[in-house]
Amino acid sequence: MNRSAGGITIGQAAAFAGVTIKTVRHYHKLGLVEEPERDSSGYRRYGSDDLLRLVQVRTLAAAGVQLADIGTLLDADAERFAAALSDVEQRLTDRIDDLVARRDTLHRLSDDRALLPDRACAVLDRMPGLGFDPDYVAGQREALVLFRALVPEGFDSFVTQLEHRLDDPEFVDLTQRSWDALSWEPDDPRIAELASALADNLLAKPELLAMPAEFRSQPDTAARYGMVNTHGQEEWPTSARLTALVEDKLRAAGVPVPRQ
Amino acid sequence: MNRSAGGITIGQAAAFAGVTIKTVRHYHKLGLVEEPERDSSGYRRYGSDDLLRLVQVRTLAAAGVQLADIGTLLDADAERFAAALSDVEQRLTDRIDDLVARRDTLHRLSDDRALLPDRACAVLDRMPGLGFDPDYVAGQREALVLFRALVPEGFDSFVTQLEHRLDDPEFVDLTQRSWDALSWEPDDPRIAELASALADNLLAKPELLAMPAEFRSQPDTAARYGMVNTHGQEEWPTSARLTALVEDKLRAAGVPVPRQ
DNA sequence: CGTCCACCTTGACCTCAGGTCAAGGTCAAG
DNA sequence: CTTGACCTTGACCTGAGGTCAAGGTGGACG
Structure with missing residues (x-):
């Protein structure tokens, strides 16, 4: 009877303010908009004051203000x-x-889905042209991602190191032979030879050995170094042996190599 | 015993990947990162593969990809x-x-905290200089906010109408007398006079009456019109009477005024 | 040896801004 | 009288974790 006298219903109010019914009730629950009077059926009837308040709240909410803050803000x-x-x-x-x-x-x-910056991608892109096995390149990609996560501050110099290595035909050759070595038996005598050649090559370029010093200044060095270094080696005992031999030779030459 | 052999702990893995421990476990629960082996104490021990995956997930998540999508995406x-x-x-x-x-x-x-665009603010700012009561200006501000919510498509012409009205000294004077009228008794004879003057003034400017036609084409016209028109009048019977008289005169002159 | 501290485990509940579903009451039109 | 659109309340769900509780584990110190 008294149906249309008191004001508009919640659906109309919500539509006018540009929100949903549920949102209006949510604002009531939070106390941002006072609950209006009910009519004889228990329906909420909204007047102009309620609508004004509703619009103010909605405008602030639409601007990204937390609902919890709007109340104090408007008051x-x-x-x-x-x-x-x-x-x-x-x-x-x-x-x-x-x-x-x-x-x-x-x-x-x-x-490039490898989660790497442009410069690192460029290095990886060069590799197939130099004769590297695609699987090896994929492994290097993973190593780079890992390195970036573990030693972000050393990442740039790590990439620089890789670039220099690719410029050295001897190193490229040695690396490719190391990749082939994965299929050798762990006690194959050629492994020791290869390790010597690798260590000599590394020792001939002191600038490449500077990086470990840089990231040795950070905590957790051993864990990080081990993580990057042993990545992908678990199922290749020959690779682990080769790495160990190279590290031994470097240490023997006075280069500090962290033990994991 | 076997403590440090299997890999790093969840805290280290989380720190390396730049997330919290809880986040790593969350990823496990969602199946985004496989649960690693446990050591003899039941601690999770992470290897380089887990770390790699963790970094990939974190990178995508940080870029805003939904966690639910990341699994399928990476695979x-x-x-x-x-x-x-x-x-x-x-x-x-x-x-x-x-x-x-x-x-x-x-x-x-x-x-300006009034939730209004610049043009409407400019109109409101002119009012005090023309002699309007600050409370009246505040009421107009509320009416504008309300109007904008209820009739957004008619808001611009509404503001234009207000601008024109402020340019008419007679209308300014009549409006200010209407404001004063709030303190009169509802049966004060001056009210009828004022209503006549207001109606005459409005009728002399046909362009001001065009707006209602425009927003009459929208649904809910009566409700919206009534909302704006009766806003702030509830506790001022004199104002309601004045509005009613003016509406009657306009209708008598052939102008279609919606009844709420 | 005890004790402290930092780290790990699980589980249950909280956040924010509403959305969805259920079960039922009310109103106007055909 | 029925249909369909609207309203009521309440309980549970979302995403991406955070917080708290209660307890196990390891290493360092005295």
Whole structure:
């Protein structure tokens, strides 16, 4: 009877304010908008004041203000209101910058799924042309991803090291022979030879040995080094043996190599 | 005993990957990263493969990919991977645009807490200089907010109408007398006079009466009109009477005024 | 040997801004 | 009288983890 006198229903109010019914009730539950009077059927009837408040709340919420903050905000004086707004605005700006950074990361990802920056991808791209086995390249890709996670601050010099190594035909040759060595027996005498040649090659280029010193200054060095170094070696005992021999020779020559 | 052999602990793995322990376990629960072997104490021991996977997941998650999608994504072939990535990138771009729009809204809010666009603020700012009572201006501000929520498509012409009204000294004078009238008795004879003058003034400017025709084409016209019109009048019977008289006169002159 | 501290384990519940479902009451039109 | 659109409440669900509780484990110190 008294149906249309008191005001509009929740559905109309929600539609006018551009929110859902559930959202309006949510605001009631949080105390952001007072519950209006009910009509004889128990329906909420909204007047212009309620609508005004609803619009204010919705506008702030749409701007990204936390619902928990809106109540105090709307009931505060103009000065605190302005201060809080600029605070929220700053947080929004930060979030935008964050999202832009994420998008850029993603954009790099879509060029190559290896989760690596351009320079590292370039190094990997050179490898097949130099005669490296595709599986070896894939392994190096994984090692780079791992290294980047474990030693982000040393990543650039690690890539630089790789670049220099690829410029040295002897090293390229030795590396490819090491890859072939995986199929040898662990006690094959050629392994010791290969280890000697590798160690000599490394010792001839002191700048390549500088990097370990750099990342030795960080904590957890042994764990990180071991992680990168043993990656992919678990099921290849020959590789583990080769690595151990090279490390021994380097240590014998006075180069500090962390033990894992 | 076997403590340090199997790999690193969850805390170290989490630190290396740049996430929390809880996050790593969350990934396990979702099946994104396989649970590694446990040591004799029941601790999870992570190897390089686990770490690699963890870093891949974290990188995608940090780029905003839903965790639920990451599993299929990482196990998919390169083609679908690339397609999905560009999809995610598009969504990120949309979100950024959305946030920028929010920030701009907020920026306008911080200039004036009235939740109104610049043009409407300018109109309100003119009012005190023309001699309007600050309380009246506040009421107009509320009416504008309400109008914008209820009739967004008619808001611009509503503001235009207000601008024209403020340019007419006679209308300004009549409006201010209407404000004073709030303190009169509802049966004060001056009210009828005032209503006549107001109606005559309105009828002399046909362009001001065009707006109601425009927003009469929308549904719920009566409810919206009534909402805006009766806002703030509940506790002022004199105002209601004045409005009713003016509406009667307009209707008598052939102008269609919706009845609420 | 005891004790402390840092780390690990599981499980249950909390967050935010609502969405979804269920079960039923109310109103206007055909 | 039925249909369909609207309203009511309440309980549970979402995503991506965070927080708390209660207890096990390992290493260092005295």
